[in-house]
Amino acid sequence: MLKWPGTNVRKYSVAALVMLLVCGIVACAESQVEAEGRIEPPALDAELRAELESWLVENGKGPVDYVVGLFADHDVVILGEQHRVKHDVLLVGSLLEALYRTGVRTLATEFGRREDQPLIDSLVNAPRWDEALARNIVFNQFVTWGYREYVDVYRAAWQVNRSLAPDAPPFLVLALDDSPDWSHIQKPEDRNDPEVMRKVWRGGGERYWAEVVLDAVESGEKVLVHCGIHHAFTEYRQPIVVEGEFVRYVTTRAGNYVYREIGKRAVTVYLHAPWDGPGGYGDALVHPADGVIDALMLEREGGPRPVGFDLHGSPFGKLRIENAVYKHGYEFRLAEFADGWIYTRPISEYEGVTPIPNWINERNIVQARPQIPNPDFRDATIERFNAAIARDADIPRRWGHLR
Numbered sequence: 239m240l241k242w243p244g245t246n247v248r249k250y251s252v253a254a255l256v257m258l259l260v261c262g263i264v265a266c267a268e269s270q271v272e273a274e275g276r277i278e279p280p281a282l283d284a285e286l287r288a289e290l291e292s293w294l295v296e297n298g299k300g301p302v303d304y305v306v307g308l309f310a311d312h313d314v315v316i317l318g319e320q321h322r323v324k325h326d327v328l329l330v331g332s333l334l335e336a337l338y339r340t341g342v343r344t345l346a347t348e349f350g351r352r353e354d355q356p357l358i359d360s361l362v363n364a365p366r367w368d369e370a371l372a373r374n375i376v377f378n379q380f381v382t383w384g385y386r387e388y389v390d391v392y393r394a395a396w397q398v399n400r401s402l403a404p405d406a407p408p409f410l411v412l413a414l415d416d417s418p419d420w421s422h423i424q425k426p427e428d429r430n431d432p433e434v435m436r437k438v439w440r441g442g443g444e445r446y447w448a449e450v451v452l453d454a455v456e457s458g459e460k461v462l463v464h465c466g467i468h469h470a471f472t473e474y475r476q477p478i479v480v481e482g483e484f485v486r487y488v489t490t491r492a493g494n495y496v497y498r499e500i501g502k503r504a505v506t507v508y509l510h511a512p513w514d515g516p517g518g519y520g521d522a523l524v525h526p527a528d529g530v531i532d533a534l535m536l537e538r539e540g541g542p543r544p545v546g547f548d549l550h551g552s553p554f555g556k557l558r559i560e561n562a563v564y565k566h567g568y569e570f571r572l573a574e575f576a577d578g579w580i581y582t583r584p585i586s587e588y589e590g591v592t593p594i595p596n597w598i599n600e601r602n603i604v605q606a607r608p609q610i611p612n613p614d615f616r617d618a619t620i621e622r623f624n625a626a627i628a629r630d631a632d633i634p635r636r637w638g639h640l641r
Contacts, residue, residue: 279536281533282530290530303546305337306333306342309340309342313504317465317470318493322385322591323591324387327591334409341460344409344460344461345395345411345463346461347391348465351416372389373389373597375413381606384597385592386591387591389594391411413450416446419438419609420609420611421609424616428613445490451463452495452499471493475489477563484566507578512524512526518563526562536641542583547578549576549579555571588633590633595624598623
């Protein structure tokens with residue numbers, strides 16, 4: 239179970255649970271459950287396996303081709319990740335050149351603040367790569383997000399622009415995130431205080447994320463969005479779950495706002511990763527989709543290999559899901575969760591993103607201490623910060639119990 243130090247996830251108020259989903263893991267805790275043993279996906283019924291495999295052979299595509307192909311019929315494709323998975327972030331960077339060649343010239347990213355848009359514009363259009371500026375942009379968005387691959391997404395956009403003719407329209411990177419002030423969180427209880435949280439968020443909200451995307455679409459652009467899966471939901475209404483019980487739906491994710499404006503011109507694609515179990519956010523991690531996709535891929539002739547595929551209109555989308563927090567409030571079929579899916583490799587082979595050495599240092603420690611959601615870090619040392627950043631990127635530690 240994911241925990242903030244000295245707290246119990248199952249006792250959180252709804253407001254605190256929402257904040258857990260927003261801030262992710264790294265800023266909220268240093269510790270997570272250690273894997274004991276390895277959980278195998280379930281054995282598949284032979285008839286179901288044959289149906290899924292046949293459909294995948296006929297309709298599956300390589301991940302880059304799959305994402306590029308979605309833009310033939312859609313204006314917005316939202317890639318939803320569970321964060322810190324190396325191959326997921328590398329995929330985003332690898333998409334940019336291929337997208338530009340097909341006329342898609344905009345990436346909207348969670349991993350930059352809207353107020354830093356002038357800095358991002360100057361970075362991706364500069365004649366020379368500015369590593370310090372790129373790191374500053376990522377640091378401003380989340381002080382503990384010190385990972386090489388996320389910085390390198392900006393570099394990939396810069397490289398696209400360096401390859402263009404002088405009169406060609408540039409590739410754009412649009413920042414989505416708010417500019418919260420976490421210094422208002424002085425004790426764990428503050429996370430349940432609406433007045434304190436209003437000061438933290440400073441009038442932000444995911445409707446403003448959506449406005450960035452919708453403004454680009456209105457100007458004639460098609461947009462690839464890269465963000466955490468909980469921001470990425472379009473049609474799906476995310477359930478709030480406390481102690482295994484459904485509380486209500488969330489309909490204010492960035493993707494929800496986009497979908498309400500442009501409908502199926504926007505789609506969500508999930509980047510394969512574990513889900514929280516049915517007990518709630520923070521429950522033991524399980525194979526997504528009740529392990530059916532993992533089981534199928536492990537049994538494929540020639541072994542598992544990367545593939546992107548649709549959920550709507552496919553036998554994958556019809557799968558009934560029980561073992562997941564996302565089932566609450568639904569008779570849950572997989573196609574309700576997302577429009578598409580990208581599988582890359584078995585979960586037991588996942589690697590975390592690469593921590594940048596000395597990300598927190600003498601130059602930025604004073605800024606880092608107040609701007610982290612976990613008040614236990616207000617006096618943390620440089621060494622403790624960097625150790626926590628590295629620990630949260632240790633995907634085998636977090637997910638290695640799943641094959």
